[in-house]
Amino acid sequence: QLQLQESGPGLVRSSETLSLTCTVSGGSINSDTYYWGWIRQSPGKGLEWIGSIYYTGDTYYNPSFKSRITMSIDTSKNRFSLRLSSVTAADTAVYYCARRRIELWAGFDPWGQGSLVTVSS
């Protein structure tokens, strides 16, 4: 059974860079069948797609983040990562990683349990 686990600092200073890693177990990230994505949820708010990455390293970013975001993938370690620069309090959120099939009709499944990142001033 595929599992995803987010990891990274729970506290990031304002103006610095948020870095998270999603480690995949129970299956290979080196697959042409799936995209790997990041989604966040601010406290008490809805879901916001951040971006997705393919095993080749091709990336698709939410335009709202495009100038601040970098996603990467390490197939040798079966994990992918998110870096979000110049963070502010508005970036405080639970960050989820998730898998999505490449077919256009697919949804995200499964999801990691989420990682709370708080941006402090």
Place this chain on the structure above:
Amino acid sequence: DIQLTQSPSFLSASVGDRVTITCRASQVVTSYLAWYQQKPGKAPNLLIYGASTLQTGVPSRFSGSRSGTEFTLTISSLQPEDFATYYCQQLNSYLIAFGQGTRLEIK
């Protein structure tokens, strides 16, 4: 960019009720829409993809449909475990958007 608007934002219902949640897209889209259920403190769970296909393991009381730019999630007979927040999600030109959510609470 596609905007997804869910209605209602909040819904109060009783066990056994039939409820419908609507997701409207801001422009003509294909059937690349998914529905998720999220319970407090938990990650979202995929219920439906392709507008109407039930994810494996999801009870058959859940169903999805589409009419033009309007998508609908229906729960035929609410069970206690169905009280949660529901989100729609759309894919268009490799960009993904979520609706703002519908919170379903016990009356």
